[in-house]
Amino acid sequence: MGRYSARLAPQLADFAGVRSGQRVIDIGCGPGAVTSELVDRLGPTNVFAVDPSEPFVAVVRERFPAVDVRRAAAEQLPFPDNAFDAALAQLVVHFMSDPVAGLSEMGRVVRNDGVVAACVWDHAGEQGPLSVFWQAAGELDPDVKDESHLAGARAGHLAELFVNAGLRGVEATALVATVVHASFEDWWGPFTLGVGPAGAYAVGLEADRRAELRERCRELLPTAPFELAARAWTARGLA
Amino acid sequence: MAENVTVPRMPIAPELLEILACPVDHAAVTDETTHLVCSSCGRRYPIRDGIPVMLVDDAEPPAGERPIS
Numbered sequence: 308m309g310r311y312s313a314r315l316a317p318q319l320a321d322f323a324g325v326r327s328g329q330r331v332i333d334i335g336c337g338p339g340a341v342t343s344e345l346v347d348r349l350g351p352t353n354v355f356a357v358d359p360s361e362p363f364v365a366v367v368r369e370r371f372p373a374v375d376v377r378r379a380a381a382e383q384l385p386f387p388d389n390a391f392d393a394a395l396a397q398l399v400v401h402f403m404s405d406p407v408a409g410l411s412e413m414g415r416v417v418r419n420d421g422v423v424a425a426c427v428w429d430h431a432g433e434q435g436p437l438s439v440f441w442q443a444a445g446e447l448d449p450d451v452k453d454e455s456h457l458a459g460a461r462a463g464h465l466a467e468l469f470v471n472a473g474l475r476g477v478e479a480t481a482l483v484a485t486v487v488h489a490s491f492e493d494w495w496g497p498f499t500l501g502v503g504p505a506g507a508y509a510v511g512l513e514a515d516r517r518a519e520l521r522e523r524c525r526e527l528l529p530t531a532p533f534e535l536a537a538r539a540w541t542a543r544g545l546a
Numbered sequence: 547m548a549e550n551v552t553v554p555r556m557p558i559a560p561e562l563l564e565i566l567a568c569p570v571d572h573a574a575v576t577d578e579t580t581h582l583v584c585s586s587c588g589r590r591y592p593i594r595d596g597i598p599v600m601l602v603d604d605a606e607p608p609a610g611e612r613p614i615s
Binding site for chain 2: 357359361364365368375376377378379380383384385386387388390
């Protein structure tokens with residue numbers, strides 16, 4: 308997923324209109340895909356990052372020592388009103404315990420007419436980066452709970468959340484991240500690390516069930532090397 | 547580097563402290579070396595490995611008070 312999110316970050320920053328001279332915060336920074344893009348555009352001292360997870364925050368601190376990074380939840384941001392020119396949340400809104408509260412907090416810490424922007428993988432459609440994984444998992448176990456029910460993962464829902472959060476002039480688009488996989492193992496490997504709901508599902512299976520899932524994924528995917536395009540629903544609004 | 551000495555944390559730069567706020571009431575916080583302390587409600591946010599933990603669930607209550615539920 309890291310390679311897909313790295314491809315997404317510059318597109319999200321463009322869509323949010325991030326440019327030199329601004330002070331911008333990366334909400335739910337994870338291992339720092341967006342933080343890295345912001346540092347390139349703004350310089351590290353104009354970049355702020357928060358994530359509730361200790362390991363992610365430690366990674367970002369290590370990668371970008373001059374970036375102000377803190378452990379914090381999107382729903383309760385440790386900043387005063389109007390502190391930033393923009394707030395970005397890449398692949399985060401679907402993990403928020405209260406997405407509308409999180410987006411509304413992002414609007415609070417952004418100045419008037421500043422930009423709030425976010426994107427979520429198209430988990431409900433057939434063009435998410437995990438579509439093949441969840442399709443195979445669903446064939447082998449009809450009761451599997453994939454990520455399509457998550458906030459913002461279906462067409463139009465993210466923009467709806469933006470409007471409910473009180474953001475103005477909401478616009479929606481779809482961004483596409485394309486990654487070339489040299490081999491099937493190159494695609495499958497990240498799932499075995501247990502990261503995210505898909506990784507947790509793969510790691511939680513018994514070995515023979517996991518092997519079954521892996522082989523069904525191999526059948527569904529094109530012959531390697533293959534290119535996969537993943538779509539992310541994206542929205543921006545003004546604070 | 548000196549032996550057996552805890553390396554002191556760099557103080558948070560004043561311009562950064564200006565845009566730090568309590569996640570509950572958004573009041574200013576002060577840098578008390580091991581913690582950031584809210585000037586309004588008094589919640590104490592620990593600084594672990596140089597990273598402020600501004601999670602309300604991890605905050606310590608004001609000195610002398612019972613935990614904030």
